[in-house]
Amino acid sequence: MDDPETGLKERARRSYEWGRLAGATRRSVLLLPVVGAASLCCSNPGGTLAGGAGLFVLVTFCLWRGQEFRRGVEPGLVAGFVPLLLPVLVQAIGHLCVPGRCLLFPAVCGLGGLAGGVALGILAPHPRDGRGIPFVTACLIAGLAGSVGCLLYGIFGLGVMALGLLLGAGPILAARRA
Amino acid sequence: MERLADGDRAAFHPVFAVLWPFLRRFAARHLGPGEAEDAAQEALVKIFFRASEFDASRSALAWALGIAAFEIRTARRRRQRRREESPPAEILEEAPDAAPTPEADAMVRDLEATLGEALGALRPEDAETLRLYARGDRPALAAATFRKRVERALARLRAVWRTTDGRP
Numbered sequence: 001m002d003d004p005e006t007g008l009k010e011r012a013r014r015s016y017e018w019g020r021l022a023g024a025t026r027r028s029v030l031l032l033p034v035v036g037a038a039s040l041c042c043s044n045p046g047g048t049l050a051g052g053a054g055l056f057v058l059v060t061f062c063l064w065r066g067q068e069f070r071r072g073v074e075p076g077l078v079a080g081f082v083p084l085l086l087p088v089l090v091q092a093i094g095h096l097c098v099p100g101r102c103l104l105f106p107a108v109c110g111l112g113g114l115a116g117g118v119a120l121g122i123l124a125p126h127p128r129d130g131r132g133i134p135f136v137t138a139c140l141i142a143g144l145a146g147s148v149g150c151l152l153y154g155i156f157g158l159g160v161m162a163l164g165l166l167l168g169a170g171p172i173l174a175a176r177r178a
Numbered sequence: 179m180e181r182l183a184d185g186d187r188a189a190f191h192p193v194f195a196v197l198w199p200f201l202r203r204f205a206a207r208h209l210g211p212g213e214a215e216d217a218a219q220e221a222l223v224k225i226f227f228r229a230s231e232f233d234a235s236r237s238a239l240a241w242a243l244g245i246a247a248f249e250i251r252t253a254r255r256r257r258q259r260r261r262e263e264s265p266p267a268e269i270l271e272e273a274p275d276a277a278p279t280p281e282a283d284a285m286v287r288d289l290e291a292t293l294g295e296a297l298g299a300l301r302p303e304d305a306e307t308l309r310l311y312a313r314g315d316r317p318a319l320a321a322a323t324f325r326k327r328v329e330r331a332l333a334r335l336r337a338v339w340r341t342t343d344g345r346p
Contacts, residue, residue, distance in 0.1 A: 005198070008198070008219060008222065009194055011219075011223055012190075012194060012222055012223055012226040013190060013226070015223045015224075015226045015227040016182070016190065016226040016227065016229055018227065019226065019227035019228055019229060019230055019231075020185065020229075020230045022227075023230045023231060024230075064185075065185060066184055066185015066186070066230075067184055067185045067186060069185075070184070070185060
């Protein structure tokens with residue numbers, strides 16, 4: 001292959017990677033309004049924004065990388081959006097809340113995590129045949145998305161959400177394996 | 179292309195090897211040598227930039243050709259603009275004082291005769307519309323209506339011109 005063609009190939013390669021990154025970023029940007037809404041409701045917006053930034057970077061990376069990584073994004077987001085949105089909605093509606101404290105908080109995180117876990121168990125690609133990347137990606141995305149919502153209630157909310165995710169996904173994954 | 183859209187980097191080389199010669203030939207069929215190379219390169223780079231948007235349910239070839247055709251049209255428009263903005267140096271040098279040669283005179287007369295003949299073959303309303311348009315006059319009509327009439331008259335003139343001048 002002559003030199004000009006090698007140069008062109010390099011240019012096309014760079015263009016391909018930039019195109020993938022631009023496409024991935026365009027899709028990940030859709031997460032920002034949700035993260036913004038969660039941070040507005042939160043008493044600790046720093047933590048929520050950090051979780052949101054992590055989620056944005058992870059989803060962008062997975063979409064840019066493609067293949068196995070991309071296959072975990074959709075189930076992860078579907079599963080993660082339940083524990084993300086539920087606490088934000090409860091906070092916005094304000095039922096059973098007194099200033100600085102909400103009686104439903106841990107239960108909301110647990111329920112959200114449980115529902116997200118069930119969704120994860122059903123939708124996530126099964127980690128068999130040595131192809132664990134989509135499953136790990138889906139779990140990471142679901143966990144990060146859930147943490148954006150449950151950080152409203154601090155570390156305790158986060159722990160309850162993680163437990164809910166495990167309890168929801170575990171039995172279904174075990175049943176799928178059987 | 180489907181593998182490339184999914185993020186399989188190993189598919190890059192085979193797609194490049196198939197696409198580049200194909201785009202070169204396609205551009206060369208529609209543009210001059212220098213322009214064709216540039217347009218083919220631009221098309222190739224754009225195809226790879228948009229590879230992740232490729233929809234596997236569509237034909238990859240038609241999709242790539244659509245992008246290449248757009249680049250070719252852009253190259254043509256660019257060439258046309260260049261011509262409009264800067265006439266060739268020889269024209270600028272010769273035009274002010276060059277007297278028309280007998281051959282040029284004959285060609286102009288021939289063209290005028292063919293145009294007169296084509297205008298004569300049109301309906302009188304179409305011929306009048308084109309004369310008004312050429313003079314820069316506008317009848318007491320809405321601008322959009324007059325524009326439509328001009329477009330229709332020009333289309334009919336082109337059809338008549340093709341038959342009298344014998345050009346496709």
